[in-house]
């Protein structure tokens with residue numbers, strides 16, 4: 001019955017596709033720029049290889065052993081835990097609702113560059129194109145997921161990811177020819193060890209790494225359900241982490257030389273991709289080609305990540321109901337669409353806002369920021385404390401205590417520093433617009449509480465599975 005990836009390469013490209021996204025090419029350079037450049041790299045690499053990789057392996061081990069989705073994996077641990085599985089699946093859908101909006105922006109900038117139009121972000125937001133693009137992207141993601149694991153997700157990833165690597169490599173080579181290359185690279189790569197004493201930098205780095213690797217969302221668990229027994233989970237996790245970090249670094253090596261060549265601010269944050277860079281492209285030799293390449297690659301990378309976010313709940317829903325994959329996709333994507341409309345309208349003349357903050361920024365600053373550590377915490381804790389299984393122990397080996405003790409502690413610490421506003425500017429769509437920790441944390445827990453309630457009602461929908469070696 002169960003679907004499988006057609007090859008290990010297919011599995012790797014699908015998981016790398018899930019990991020590599022806006023987080024690597026847009027968010028990473030923004031966070032590095034705001035945290036003063038190279039200093040940030042040390043905690044970033046440490047977080048990636050010491051913490052994120054073991055958590056990836058945990059998700060892989062659970063997914064492959066049980067050959068199932070997040071909800072029934074939690075259900076296997078115990079009847080009550082199924083509710084937590086639904087929390088994870090639901091939180092991922094909320095993230096998807098605004099990830100699709102951002103993906104739509106990228107698509108719009110790509111199409112505009114193709115047409116030779118230099119968009120400014122303000123000009124773009126003065127139209128309803130952001131909403132139109134949201135509709136288009138939502139449709140594309142739904143079509144891919146409803147086509148299935150092999151025919152949809154794997155086919156997309158194996159086609160698109162090589163293009164992403166090649167185009168990014170090409171852009172990095174082009175960046176070498178820019179007069180600001182040396183300065184940009186120095187800013188990006190020179191470590192300043194003094195900042196390592198700043199807990200805010202560490203917190204920003206951890207937040208970025210977990211987001212960027214798509215770990216702690218049940219995505220990797222879901223994808224590992226389709227992998228064969230012979231695949232080495234540690235090797236795969238290592239390859240994914242290296243690829244993800246490499247893409248982020250390559251993006252840095254493209255973005256910072258451009259920024260320094262044009263003499264603009266590296267700390268522009270979110271503005272970097274949609275305001276700073278388009279202006280830079282317009283002023284550069286071959287700028288139009290560069291713009292098409294940059295936004296095209298960003299779009300493809302975002303698309304494969306959006307697909308992975310949807311697959312988590314589609315996999316769960318098809319098992320919890322009698323629905324076919326296309327039907328489950330249509331129902332869930334319908335829900336995500338409704339949820340995403342206010343975000344999509346935030347930067348249009350409709351200007352959807354809550355408490356004076358664009359709705360999109362509000363979702364990003366609340367659920368978008370805090371749901372991720374919560375779901376990662378649930379995965380790490382439930383599958384080591386509540387279910388202490390031989391399979392997971394054997395797979396993690398000496399890294400078991402990292403997942404059981406260190407990761408939960410780190411996640412709590414990161415969440416607390418971010419909520420208390422102690423973290424350095426990690427990521428926010430409009431810098432500093434929502435500084436009040438409570439305004440960000442309260443809605444997150446509101447949403448999670450609603451999901452928990454729904455999950456509780458649905459807890460008997462799925463059956464437990466058996467741990468298999």
Ligand code: PHE
Pocket residue numbers: 018019020021022023024095211212213214215217219302305309
């Ligand atoms: N990792 C993806 C990126 O870097 C986005 C993502 C985040 C996907 C969280 C799933 C969960 O863009």
